[in-house]
Amino acid sequence: MRSRVMKAGAITVAAVMGSVLTGCGDGNEPTGAKDGGSPSASRNDEDRDTTAVRAAYDKTAEAESARMTVRMKLAAEGETVTSDGKGVLDLAEGDSVMTITAQGESLEQRVVDEVLYQKTPGRDAPGGKPWAKIDLRKVAAQEGVNNQRIGDPARTAAYAKAITDKDVTEVGTEKIDGVNTTHYRVSVDVTRLPGGDRMREQLGPTLPMQVWLDDEGRLRRQQMDMTVRTAASASAKPDTGAAPQQLKMSTVMEFSDFGTEVDAEAPPAGQVADMTDKALQQS
Template sequence: MRRKGMKVGAITIAAVMGSVLAGCGDDSEPTGAEDGASPRASSSDGGQDEGTAAVRAAYDKTAEAESARMTIKMKFAAEGETVTSDGRGILDLAEGDSVMTVTAEGQSIEQRVVDEVLYQKAPGQNAPGGKPWVKIDLKKVAAQQGMNSQQIGDPAQTASYAKAITDEDVTKVGTEKIDGVNTTHYRVSVDVTKLPGGDRMRKQLGPTLPMQVWLDDEGRLRRQQMDMTVQAAASASAKPDTSAAPQRLRMSSVMEFSDFGTEADAEAPPAEQVADMTDKALRQSRQQG
């Protein structure tokens, strides 16, 4: 895809959800663990059952905190180009609203998600009509993607994917400290056909969603990592007589949660300062396949 498209995608996906798409990841063993991780652990049947239960319960345990600070780092690579983004802010775990600052390729964007609507403002840039904010209705985006809008509006919702797992899908890697907090690290593989929009996801991404999660002593999600390859369809704008190969987009995301219970106050900008870009975003998405 064009660099401009990658940049916009990186900014939007990074702050809103971590990953709308999930796909085939690297099947190799995890690389060196961070922060003093113990070696890959072999579990007894009882330990395996306990780990599976912990991973399944992670989203509910995290949501019980009602709010948290969140950071998310993402990397997108396609057609020899790479885009990175870094998002930081506060997430309302109960409502899925958030207030964040996202930086991609040296540009910082103020971003809010309120009632499943995404608002963005870039310093020094105005939307059509001279308005400082643009908005995209995530419910409409979700409908086009064949997904539930909560999968887009709530970053922590991706942890609920783990509810589809069985004991065979979970491996305890070891224990680590993240920002001084003790965590247990699990490697998880989820059958994508069990997820909303799973049939479509399988065609683009393969049969499994690989994740790594780090849970604290209270069972809450402290870190989630995904590394995947998305097979995108050829652009709908391509000429009929061309044989353009489907694009392959490599995506890597790392989300971290901290300061559970911190105050979250996400409000929509004044309506007169907002330009609705939902229809344009949907058209561009269709053109890119």
């Protein structure tokens, strides 16, 4: 079951969020929450907060690349799977190189030109190939979000456009890896996002999100906690490998070392087994 949950989670995140790299929060308590003030002051604060959050995606993308750590918690069918990852991310193209550890097992993961590649030591893909690949464009098309490239800055900018003044609340200030940040709670109207109608079916009307911005307005942490409803196969039977119908997902990505080098290359074609069709059947 765990492999099915992990695969369903990866495919759902790829289609819904435009990324297959997710994680879970660490539960740190924020400090320095805002005090109450006059209505006009509160209005100005809300405007400032919304402007900061909406601008964060562009300011982060301007750094071109970053080191990233990822933590993920997936729960379905009464079981929970956790994973940790670290690597580097091209913020402009969406390419990445990561090492993921889950349930005591590590795998190498790359995203290159919107294709996900995974290699698990000691476990070959079909045909004895060391690498398996999934075409994320086909996954996105099946999920109804095929109108923009996965990883395209325009796609992440869509989040900013979906955020209004009533959707942003400043929580306080925190340090992340020694860096001063401001913590915001954000509620995104999913119908304003690309593929919003499909996302509403899976997530409900809003996407709860938390972001931590540094003094330059860049994302240092982004956290999401959501319940994803997946489509049930009419022909699916128990223990056939079909994806679970509901996933609880707790995710966080943390960014540091902006401007770091990213060397993401696809494995040699002869070493890769295409698992896209199988993944689509389980998504």
